[in-house]
Amino acid sequence: MTTDSWFLSDPVSPGQEQVVKHICARVAGPLIGPEVRVASLPLGGVQVWLESPRNRWRYYHRMARELRLAGWHTETGPDRLLLLGWSSVCLSHRARMLSAALTGRLAHFDKTAFMAVMIATRLRHAGFPVEELPAEVEARCGDALCWPARLADLDGLERRSSLEPLRLRLAQVAGLEAKVARRCGEHLALASRVARMVAGGAVPARSRAAGPRAGLTERMVCVSVPNMALSAGTAL
Incomplete structure (x- = not known):
C-alpha cells in the first residue's frame, strides 16, 4: 500500500x-x-x-x-x-477542477443564457412541445456544464477514510462541491427562465431543488478530524 x-x-x-x-x-x-x-x-x-x-x-x-x-x-x-x-493526488485534482469551474465556466451566466436562447429557439422551430421546453433546455444546459452529472454520480455515497490526510481532502472537496452545486442550480434556473420566455411565458415555473446535492458535507467529514496542527508531511 x-x-x-x-x-x-x-x-x-x-x-x-x-x-x-x-x-x-x-x-x-x-x-x-x-x-x-x-x-x-x-x-x-x-x-x-x-x-x-x-x-x-x-x-x-x-x-x-x-x-x-x-x-x-x-x-x-x-x-x-x-x-x-x-487518492490524495486525485482528490487534490478534483479540488482544482472544482475551483477552476467556479472561476471559469460557472462564473459566466451570459453563456448559459445565450445557450438557452439558442436551444429553445431551435426546439420551437422544430415543433418541440412548448410545455416540455423548459425541462429540455435545462437538461441540455446541464449536460454542457458537466458538473451537475458529476455531482449526481456521487450523490448519497458515504465518502470516508481512516487516514486523516484523506479525510481532510474529502472535506475540502465537499466544501467546493457544495459551492459548485449551488452555482449549477443558479445556471439551470436561469436556463429554465429563458426557455419560458422563448415559449412566450406560457409555461409555469416548475418546482425544482436548489441544485444537485453534493452528497457529502464538509462539517460531516471535519467532525471526525482531530483538532490538531498538521505535520509537514500531511499539510494541504
Missing part, C-alpha cells in the same frame, strides 16, 4: 459498486454502457470490465479518467479496470 490511497486499509463504502458502475456506464455511452460489469475485489477495491472486447482499452481509459476525477486511484489492465481507493 502506498500513502496515496487506502487500499487494503478501509472497507468499501456501501453502494460504491453501483456508483462506480453508473459512472462507467455514463462514460461508455448508451451502446456500451449495458455491458459494464462491476464487482468487489477480495481484499478491498472494485474491478470493472466490459463483456465485449471491442475498443475495450479505449473505454477503460475514459472510465479511469472520470473515476480519477471523482477522487479514486485506478489501475488499468489489459482486460479490466481496478479501483483501489481514495
Whole structure:
C-alpha cells in the first residue's frame, strides 16, 4: 500500500459498486454502457470490465479518467479496470477542477443564457412541445456544464477514510462541491427562465431543488478530524 490511497486499509463504502458502475456506464455511452460489469475485489477495491472486447482499452481509459476525477486511484489492465481507493493526488485534482469551474465556466451566466436562447429557439422551430421546453433546455444546459452529472454520480455515497490526510481532502472537496452545486442550480434556473420566455411565458415555473446535492458535507467529514496542527508531511 502506498500513502496515496487506502487500499487494503478501509472497507468499501456501501453502494460504491453501483456508483462506480453508473459512472462507467455514463462514460461508455448508451451502446456500451449495458455491458459494464462491476464487482468487489477480495481484499478491498472494485474491478470493472466490459463483456465485449471491442475498443475495450479505449473505454477503460475514459472510465479511469472520470473515476480519477471523482477522487479514486485506478489501475488499468489489459482486460479490466481496478479501483483501489481514495487518492490524495486525485482528490487534490478534483479540488482544482472544482475551483477552476467556479472561476471559469460557472462564473459566466451570459453563456448559459445565450445557450438557452439558442436551444429553445431551435426546439420551437422544430415543433418541440412548448410545455416540455423548459425541462429540455435545462437538461441540455446541464449536460454542457458537466458538473451537475458529476455531482449526481456521487450523490448519497458515504465518502470516508481512516487516514486523516484523506479525510481532510474529502472535506475540502465537499466544501467546493457544495459551492459548485449551488452555482449549477443558479445556471439551470436561469436556463429554465429563458426557455419560458422563448415559449412566450406560457409555461409555469416548475418546482425544482436548489441544485444537485453534493452528497457529502464538509462539517460531516471535519467532525471526525482531530483538532490538531498538521505535520509537514500531511499539510494541504
